[in-house]
Amino acid sequence: MGTTVRELSASTRLAEPPSPRRRRRISGWHFVLAPLALLFMTPFVQMLLAALAPAEELVRFPPPFIPSRLSLDGIASLFRDTGILRWLVNSTIVSVIAIGAHLVLCSLAGYGFARLHFRGRDFGFIAIVATIMIPTQLLMIPTYIMFSRLGLIDTLAAAFVPWLASAFGIFLMRQFFLSIPVELEEAAALDGANKWQTFLRVVLPLAKPALATLAIFTLLGAWNDLIWPLVAINKENLFTIQLGIADFQSTRRTQWSLLMAGNVVATAPLILFFLFAQKHFIATMTMTGLKG
């Protein structure tokens, strides 16, 4: 482990001469972090290897650590024999609608609660925030009954309607709008802009980081949701991708190659997003404890 210039400058910042002991300490963290990073990557590596392995090798005993050759049979069979393509399309539709609606509705409401003055505003905001406390499991049964009376069960709408807006989204956007200087909006108002024009032309363009956070929050939630689609959708051609791969467990038991190929297809879009927008994902994670 070479001690780089950067490490040295980091240590001089601590007002301490870079003694040999100290140099060893810094590089010591590599011995902790590298194995941990490998450990965290192992499940993904296994998933990828299994997806690309010949099916028969995965049920051999004992199974090989590395497949003897690469095979696309699992992936081919996944796209040929299952509805995965349809499910991907369904999940994409659900996520795109969810994200679009979320961005529009939550930024509007967030702005209203942050900057406009009207009767009932504070009460409305408190009511919205209070709903964060209600667990989704409590809402599932009545929502199911409600949706079935509205004829929404077994439609894609059932999957995206609960994701059209969220209390968290409104809270997030309100906090953001409160943090930008009000003078900009005052200047726009003096120039004769009304509230809507001010919002669309002045405020919203500044809100890109907050909107990115909100979009990622919604994407993670809508794309990865399992329990609600499980309740609301029974028709196979309307499955979301998560429902589809979960269903494999009863229909494709131990067809590891196909199962793992399905996993790769379901996970890869988010992983790619993560790699490209890691900063925004981390900001999103810092603000929510989604998933569970």
Add this chain to the structure above:
Amino acid sequence: MATTTEPASPPRTPRPGSRQGRIEPRPRGRSRWVRDMLEGWSFVGPAMLIILGLSVFPALWAFVLSLQKWNGFATPKFIGGANYARLVTDSEFIDAVVHTAVYVILFVPASVLTGLFLAVALNRNIRFIGVYRTAIFVPFVASAAATGILSTYLFSPQYGLVNNVLRVLGLPTQGWLEDPNQAMIVIAIMSLWGQAAFTTVIYLAALQDIPSELVESARIDGASRWKAFWYVIWPQLGPVTVFVTIWQVIGAIQLFDLVYTTTRGGPLDATKTIVYFLWEKAFKNLQFGYGSAAAYLLFLVTLLITIGMVIYARRKNLEAF
């Protein structure tokens, strides 16, 4: 993201009928008031309608349902608190509570400690730190469904990597998800894999908020690294620890997805959690009233635990909220 508390809310001028502040001078009076109302509600109305319609209304309805016996088709029958009375004596439900508690005890301390450890490890400027962070954070985006399916593969007694490694090391192989005593441990391990990023990121943000002068002066005063951590950094992390613990407890009590995609409550019901019980009652057996009562108990328990922890934190002077 700045979470400043209303730094820029416009000063309200005391003019009667004008609550607009200095943003826009406009005619006073009733028409103005109506206009502000319409304007305001046109911004917040649509989102509010959806959120309240999909939370407050169903939450109230769920309470009504919990007092009824109803299968979704026949006429609902009002039975008062009978569902609740039945729940607290239903051994299946009590088992579900126990299984959930086991998971909370396995998962929450592990996830908080892992997050703390990883954050301390990752909070330094060394080579490849970006690679390490990415590797540890990426699993966060894997869905519970994908994680569950992956778990059944990795921990498969015959074909899985974990037993394969044990075999090579000459250690006895295990039943894992097929063993009632181990299934919940496997689920906790895989949850940890998927969620360590969350606690890590929260701790990392908190660590970076601690002024480096604090640690430096302790070090200059002769404190060892360990002592500097224990006496300077750790007390600063108190509120964050309370926050992540509460958050992880709430999440852990609601465990469902991973159970559904690994064991479906088995083996021998060993991983049947409260939410799994609720889902099964409501959507497999169509006992909407009974399921709703279980959901309300879950809500109540969550609320009590949260309030209890907040009070505990206040007593210890850790302001997490």
